Amino acid sequence: MAYGHKTEYRLRMRAQVVLHAARGRSNAHIARETRLHLDTVRTWRGRFAEHGLSGLSDRERTGRPAMFTALQVAETKALACQLPAETGTPLARWSCPELAREVVARAIARSISASTVRRWLADDALKPWQYQSWIFIRDPDFRAKAGRIMDLYARISDGVPLGRDEYVVCADEKTSVQARCRCHPTLAPGQARAMRINHEYDRGGALAYLAAYDVHRAKVFGRTEATTGIVPFMNLVIQVMSEEPYASAKHVFWIVDNGSSHRGKTAIDRLTSTFPNAVMVHTPVHASWTNQIEIFFSIVQRKVVSPNDFTDLGEIRDRLRAFEDRYNATAQPFQWKFTTSDLDDLLARLDRHTADHPEESSVALAA
Incomplete structure (x- = not known):
């Protein structure tokens, strides 16, 4: 300890006091050698004599007295776990400054800072300023419908593995893709500067983007239409089913949501009468997350549409068509991990x- 390179300085000095004492030197002599105060030498020499090596360590200190009680901490956390409307506060959600203000107003504490509240909430991972939207399951056949889709993603239909001539296709429409022509040209990014896009724009119309995604082959088929509806959707179906291997396939399972263009038994009969080998599978109500085409649409939104800066609808069509070719060239099936x-x-x-x-x-x- 007295000569170790990794020993703390204070421990090194205390060890030297002990070694000097072991050689029979007086406290005054040790103080001169180590340049410590006489009382300091006397303290550590006595502590070592009484407790040995453990006596050279610092004793635990009580520290500054706590300013807040455990009850005050608990009451603040309980307040954070309540909706502001339930407490009569005209806020949509809590923030740390607002919580600190409410704690003082309720006389939970005489004064408190927002940083203290933030530290308390962090201990229990409480973040009342964040929120997530959700929707309650209302479809009485949710398990059966969703389970069938999960099985199809796992290449299973009615408990039997899909054959090599059976395919699963997800389809849907992305409505109202607008052409917004910016009033000033978009500026390219530069050093320490993000791309800049003007807030004002002129409307150049809107179109609908319909797409079908082969789940296991990772291939996208898309088309643009002036609007959505039965005819545009059937045009997409014809576009896909007219190509191989779908035209001669044993079964092609079409997973769709409950939109008006492909809802109910009428849509099923319409599809089957046109293509006998096509099987329409509806997702549960309000469960579009079970349709993998939504993943592709999110990619289109991030990589193609945003930020929206198109001179006309023709530019949108050309970019969407070019992106399909680019995507299909390197696409891999989505790693769908949600099972039955x-x-x-x-x-x-x-x-x-x-x-x-x-x-x-x-x-x-x-x-």
């Missing part, structure tokens, strides 16, 4: 939640 087992776990958690909070379930059903 995960679906059962989700429904079990929802059942437990509704059992514990029956009032929420009744409100959701009423809505």
